[in-house]
Structure formats: C-alpha cells, structure tokens
Amino acid sequence: MEKTTVAIIGGGVLGVGMLRDLSMRGVKAILIEEHDLGFGASSGYPGLLHSGGRYALHDPATAKVCAGENAIIRKIGRHCVQETAGYFIRLPEDDPGYEEKWVTACEATGIPLAEASLKDAHRLEPNLTVRAAAVYKLPDAAIDVFRLCRQNALSAQKYGGHALPFTAVTGIVHTNAHVQGLRIRNNLTGQFDTVCCDFIINAAGVWGGKVARLAGISLDITLTRRTLIYINHRLTNRIINRLHQPAPGDTFVPYDSMTILGTAYSPAEKPADFVPTTEEVVDLINTGEVLFEKLPYYPILRTCTEIRPRYRAAPGAAARETHRDFVMVDHSQEGLHGFASVIGGKLTTYRLLAEKITDFICGKLSIKSPCRTAQEPIIDIP
Numbered sequence: 001m002e003k004t005t006v007a008i009i010g011g012g013v014l015g016v017g018m019l020r021d022l023s024m025r026g027v028k029a030i031l032i033e034e035h036d037l038g039f040g041a042s043s044g045y046p047g048l049l050h051s052g053g054r055y056a057l058h059d060p061a062t063a064k065v066c067a068g069e070n071a072i073i074r075k076i077g078r079h080c081v082q083e084t085a086g087y088f089i090r091l092p093e094d095d096p097g098y099e100e101k102w103v104t105a106c107e108a109t110g111i112p113l114a115e116a117s118l119k120d121a122h123r124l125e126p127n128l129t130v131r132a133a134a135v136y137k138l139p140d141a142a143i144d145v146f147r148l149c150r151q152n153a154l155s156a157q158k159y160g161g162h163a164l165p166f167t168a169v170t171g172i173v174h175t176n177a178h179v180q181g182l183r184i185r186n187n188l189t190g191q192f193d194t195v196c197c198d199f200i201i202n203a204a205g206v207w208g209g210k211v212a213r214l215a216g217i218s219l220d221i222t223l224t225r226r227t228l229i230y231i232n233h234r235l236t237n238r239i240i241n242r243l244h245q246p247a248p249g250d251t252f253v254p255y256d257s258m259t260i261l262g263t264a265y266s267p268a269e270k271p272a273d274f275v276p277t278t279e280e281v282v283d284l285i286n287t288g289e290v291l292f293e294k295l296p297y298y299p300i301l302r303t304c305t306e307i308r309p310r311y312r313a314a315p316g317a318a319a320r321e322t323h324r325d326f327v328m329v330d331h332s333q334e335g336l337h338g339f340a341s342v343i344g345g346k347l348t349t350y351r352l353l354a355e356k357i358t359d360f361i362c363g364k365l366s367i368k369s370p371c372r373t374a375q376e377p378i379i380d381i382p
Helices: 013-024 040-044 060-076 096-108 118-124 145-158 205-214 278-288 350-364
Strands: 006-009 029-032 086-090 114-116 134-138 141-143 162-164 167-175 178-186 192-196 199-202 221-231 239-242 251-255 258-267 300-311 321-323 326-330 339-344
Touching: 006 013, 006 178, 013 029, 013 145, 013 350, 029 145, 029 167, 040 145, 040 205, 040 300, 060 096, 060 141, 060 350, 086 096, 096 134, 114 118, 118 134, 141 251, 145 162, 167 205, 178 199, 199 205, 199 350, 205 221, 205 300, 205 339, 221 278, 258 278, 278 300, 300 339, 326 350, 339 350
Parallel strands: 006 029, 006 199, 029 162, 086 239, 199 339
Antiparallel strands: 086 134, 114 134, 167 178, 178 192, 221 258, 221 300, 239 251, 251 258, 321 326, 326 339
C-alpha cells in the first residue's frame, strides 16, 4: 500500500509538470500512467515551442502567455530545446492586410519579431519557395516532448516525487463525499495495489471521462483528431509558418534529421483513433507544397494522429477555471471533495498551467510553499 498526499492520473507533459511542481513545494505526490510517460496527446505533439506568433492576432492573451513561457522553458529546459528560431512567410496570394494587422498584434503582445530580407531567407533556407513575398523572424523553437516528460519526472524524483508508468487505475475510493485513495494494477506484472491519498487530479486527457466515471462523476469530453506527417529529411533549419489565417498544412517543424508537417484537424470517434486517413495525409502534402515545392519527392517516415480532448460543460454547470482550450473542474461542487479534473492545454504553457493547478491544490491543503519551477532548471546538467 502506497501513501501519498496527491495522486495524479495521467503521465502527459501536464501531469509530469504537476508532479515536479508539487514535489518541489514539499508535497508528497505520485503519478500513475497506464502506458509510458508522454503517451496520448503529448506523443502526437508537433514539437513546436510557440513564440506566440500564431495566436497574436486572434488570441492575444494566449500569445502573450506563450511568449513568456517560451523564454522560461528555453531557460529551464534547454536540454530539451533546439534553438531553431522561426520564419512566418507570406505568399503573393496571401492578404497583405492580414500581415499588417499581424505585425501590429505581435508588437502589442510583446512578441519579438524582425522582418528578414528575402535574399537572406533564401540563402539560409534554400528549399523555401522563391515565391515568398515577406518573411518575419520570431523566437519559435523545436522541443523534444518525450525528453521533456522524462526530465520533469526525474526532477520530481529528486524532490521525492514518484512516477508509476504502465499502471492502470481500476477504482477511486471515497467515503462520505471525500477522496480516500486509488486502486491500481501494474500492467507488466498484473499485481493489484492501493494508493491512499488526500487529493486526486484527473489529468488523463482523452481518457478523463473514463477516469471520472470511476468516481461516479460525469465528465462530458469531445474529441478532436490532429494529424501530423514526419518527413524523412530536414527540409528547413527554422520552423516555418505560413503568414495567413491559421490552416492545415501551414507549419513545418525541423527536429534532428526530420521535418514535422502539420496539422490536419477532424472530429474523433474514440480516444484510440490514432490512424490517419489517406485523404488527411494527401491534403497536408498538397497544402504544404506551396511553401516547399519539392515536398512530394521526399519520403514519409511516419504519420500519426493525436487525439485532443475538449470539455463540454453541462447547461447550468457551476463556474470552472478556464483558459482558452484548457479547463479545470473542481468536483467538490458536484459532491466529491478532493477530486479535480484538468482537460486540454498547450505544451508551451504546460509549466504555467501546472503552477496554477498546484496553487489550487495547495490552497485546498492549506500549503503555502511558493512555485519555483520557472527559476530552477529541470535537469541540472553542465
């Protein structure tokens, strides 16, 4: 039998971020993940550490947060980040008026940007289309999601946190409307065990509704597919975004010897709907070809589909803590104290979201330790 203060269900980047933050504040915490760390939505992330430029015009609040967290993660997680920088490219058929509004929005939200000459852009990125009409440089970066998850877990371990991958939650124990613990099963050995705890965070992503039902809670989650293509060639040394209304197939992320092309969106039927359709892949290639004309001639290494959850509140539901595509639900308002669910979020803002959730948990537990995750490196390697 394990005893802890907080149990986190879900080992994506947000889950391990919470594990690290709680552990650094001296809160005893355990993370339970049915598969390996980074499985699920985190594993299908395109590897982009946002500068905020993609959201500057339509969601300035998110753009500002991304810009701030971009700088923090590049500092604390430098061993997970490749400092590629990024280009936003306008093509002749794209609206110059959109470009003007976008530049103003970037400046208003504090996103560092500079117009680059077309000559320099083509010299530095020879595969880029010669049809580019305008180029702007922003501090986008590439990030290794799996390394980020693993290093957060190792950092938490240093402070007493404990991650249990390949472990399924089979039951949530509660008495008199208060959480008592979890029943778990080791998927490798088949052994059953119990975790006693005071608070449970449901960060299971697309499986969040299934976890909530173990506690007798209804959590209405809709699913979205996000398809990516991994090209077996480094087409570009910088992250390339097309400067127009965000659309499928307009982002190229280089990482090591690959380039990740995304993203095609469609509704998903089930959490394990991981196989892209031929139509999605062909549409991405056709759309991306306008930025890199030779794209169809390079081999595809693999394709994948990430399933993303979105929370749908019931009519008349109590107020929730929300932030764009992220929501936190405190289930004490539904009669179960010590249980909360988190749905959605962005990798770029995972640390800040983990901080806010940990603040909430510490408030419930009357713990006043401050957050230090923005100051201390995730892994202290020379």
